[in-house]
Amino acid sequence: MKIVLVCNAGMSTSVLVQKMLKSAEAKGIDAEIDAYSIEVLEETLENSKVDCxxxxxxxxxxxxxxxxxxxxxxxxxxxxxxxxxxxxxxxxLTQALDLINN
Structure with a gap:
């Protein structure tokens, strides 16, 4: 599954992404989690499948x-x-999984 976090420049969420990845690994969840700036979101959505x-x-x-x-x-x-x-x-991560599953 691919989870995208969006912020101003994509930098402030990088630590949060790492913590989410660590949590996903501990739970045995195969997830790709990335942070992007709002400026590249449209391109990201065009070039890859995003789950939330x-x-x-x-x-x-x-x-x-x-x-x-x-x-x-x-x-x-x-x-x-x-x-x-x-x-x-x-x-x-729980918020993202709930969003994907509902």
Whole structure:
């Protein structure tokens, strides 16, 4: 499965991605998790199958744009601000899995 995190420059989510990958590995979940800037999201969606997109709370104002780009492709959700702020990879992974499975 491919989970995409979107933020301003793709940098602030890199630590969260690593924690999510570690949590997925511990649970035996085969997941590709990457962080991208909002500027390359459209290209990412065109070039690979994406199962869900999670948007960083610092760009919540971009949710309508992300939802429009992902319409008919995959579900989109805003990352919980507390989980993002505490870099809670396990909780954000759970959010992504719930989004994919519902």
């Amino acid at each position: 997109i999670l948007v960083g709370p610092q760009i919540r104002h971009m949710m309508p744009n992300v939802e429009k780009l992902a319409s008919g492709v995959c579900p989109v959700a805003l990352i919980d601000m507390r989980n993002y702020g505490t870099i809670n990879g396990e909780a954000v």
